[in-house]
Amino acid sequence: MTFIEIKLKKCKIYLTEQELKSLLLTNIPLYKESLKRGKSITRTINQRKRESEFSG
Numbered sequence: 001m002t003f004i005e006i007k008l009k010k011c012k013i014y015l016t017e018q019e020l021k022s023l024l025l026t027n028i029p030l031y032k033e034s035l036k037r038g039k040s041i042t043r044t045i046n047q048r049k050r051e052s053e054f055s056g
Helices: 017-025 028-055
Strands: 004-007 012-015
Touching (some): 017 028
Antiparallel strands (some): 004 012
């Protein structure tokens, strides 16, 4: 079984993908916001990689 590690200030928690999905689906606005944030972060990381490859 694979777990997702989530680091909090004073501890770490481990959830399965299904557990995390079920928690997010109880709060749809949070789920949508986290999807948007994930897409944005992924785009930024990819853009920085392209920029570093181009300049290097």
